[in-house]
Amino acid sequence: MSTALEENVLASCRIFVVDDHPLVRDGLRRLLESKPGWTLCGETPSALQAISEAPKARPDILVIDILLDDGDGIELTKNLRALLPAVPILILSMYDEAFYAERALRAGAQGFLMKTEASENIVAAIEQILRGELYVSPGLGKSILKRLAKPVSSTDAEALQKLSDREWAVFRLIGEGHGTRRIAEKLRISVKTVETYREHLKSKLGLKSGADLLHHAVQWMRNHPRV
Template identity: 45%
Template sequence: MPAKTTAKVNQRSKHSVLIVDDHPVVRQGLAQLINQEKDLEVRGYAEDAFQAMQAIKDVQPDMIIVDISLKDTSGMDLIKDVKIQYPNLPILILSMHDESLYAERALRAGAKGYIMKHEATERVITAIRRVLAGEIYVSDSMAAKMVSKLATGIAPQNASPIECLSDRELEVFRLIGEGHKTRDVAEKLHLSVKTIETYRAHIKEKLGFKDGNELFRFAVEWVNSEMKR
């Protein structure tokens, strides 16, 4: 699907938004929600990183909304690429993935906010407006966890063991849990099979697994639990 733009010359006073998500239903629903607001307008859509970078160039949005999981790469990689080329462009992550695991990573990568897709519509609009205003947005509970961690230097006692993984290791772990074989993961992340095998070895070591079967079972269980959120 080519990147789609919806520019309107007579609505330049509105804040323009670009949506990057590979699910058409999500894009359409989010666009409908945003376009109901008098001061906001969806100016374009993209379903992968390549389309997103092209759409940013064409549309020049005031902000972009990105999902963590995209077809050809991770939203985390897209954040980093956008911040290199467009350092002042605000990014809000809207995702089904647990914010306790991804929010801090997204902010470190350059995003200005993180909100989960199951949140109430008014919270999504609030997040958009705060990010447009130059503020950081996460949920109240996530903000409290981040402040506590910053103040004490200690992760919460109920922290997931997955948090010890690097961003790339977490992406490989998620793809394993989705059922992708090593070669498939390598192709999807544009890396060599040997590199993915190295990541798998690091993940097993960090999580204390004896073999690939244990890793696979745990990854599948984790992905399934994410889907139920």
């Protein structure tokens, strides 16, 4: 992106927000539209609606909650990257930054920001991304570099990082107490496919039974609650 084009987009920025919390959407709208030239060109609580509505809204950037009632922000990021390859994505989250941020970046997002950050950091993150740079918190950037520099070990966190995004979605839903049929409904896949993912999870995590998987997932989610 040229400098002239960067400044043009920064001066007149169209933002599309995907978040299933009305208060969050309202707060983002007021915050972002308080900046001269910036406007929300669209907003939705739904991953499915985002896929159909975002391309028509012609956004300069997408701001997406990582977990939605009808989908997964990571999967949505992949889908929107395919539909709108030139439009950058900023992921917002109330969940463990150290665990989710790498997944978000691998899925194609250009930035990751905790919802607990100061409001001015959201504006700063969007500006940085529109300049063609990645955005993560300074602390997270150091954490990623530290992890990349150390030898591979078999800790739980590292084992979970090796799961595919869909495997992780199934693991998370198991940990939240959902049964196979409900997981299938939430992810819009078959019961048989969920059972296949369960087998993959047991194999990758070195677990012997479905009960072990349930215990492991529940314990993980309890230890990594919303901030």
